[in-house]
Ligand SMILES: Nc1ncnc2c1ncn2[C@@H]1O[C@H](COP(=O)(O)OP(=O)(O)OP(=O)(O)O)[C@@H](O)[C@H]1O
């Protein structure tokens with residue numbers, strides 16, 4: 001369906017909500033674009049689209065038949081339903097309608113020639129995930145988790161979903177790995193340790209990166225400022241660099 005034959009398509013998924021999928025998808029897209037690649041970022045969290053706020057972009061006026069996506073910098077095109085919905089308006093759609101919507105977002109948005117398409121998914125293995133696999137057919141999936149066992153339980157289901165659909169798991173990103181104490185600089189492992197490594201081992205996939213919990217990341221996200229741009233030369237930039245390298249090797 002997606003005519004972007006030369007485009008590498010990646011889906012960012014997790015079993016659990018609120019673990020940082022959108023944060024990872026947005027920063028990865030920005031990081032890839034800043035390497036000089038043409039990138040598309042498609043928000044497929046139809047009920048809870050957050051990509052627009054995290055990048056602070058909106059649609060330009062478009063007159064043709066196709067929707068011209070929003071732009072972040074020169075090389076990143078972004079589309080999210082939030083850009084065409086009224087603020088606060090709920091999306092009340094059943095599966096078939098969501099399937100149609102995903103088809104349209106790939107066909108009717110003028111993505112142009114892009115090297116990478118990053119799809120941000122809602123948590124779990126529901127309609128959006130299934131339709132994404134049927135329509136977009138991602139080349140690889142990036143799994144996001146936190147070190148908590150409760151996140152791991154759900155993430156395993158998502159990883160088995162990807163396997164069942166013969167998808168490729170690029171690896172697992174551990175988000176909210178630790179917090180650095182602002183007073184003494186010691187690492188505080190808020191959500192425990194070891195669970196993400198265990199999952200990566202179980203599924204024989206790499207642990208791509210460990211992103212610390214950082215209150216500034218949350219505040220920047222709310223202001224449409226991706227951490228990879230606004231927190232340069234930090235461990236955050238370093239860890240995203242590791243994810244980018246794995247994506248480029250795809
Ligand atoms: N490393 C981090 N440090 C601090 N805050 C973070 C970090 N990663 C994500 N957050 C914050 O945690 C919240 C959830 O992140 P995000 O929206 O990216 O998760 P999600 O998995 O996409 O959620 P959903 O399941 O609702 O789509 C956001 O407020 C975000 O700013």
Ligand SMILES: [Mg+2]
Nearest residue numbers: 021022045050
């Ligand atoms: Mg999200």
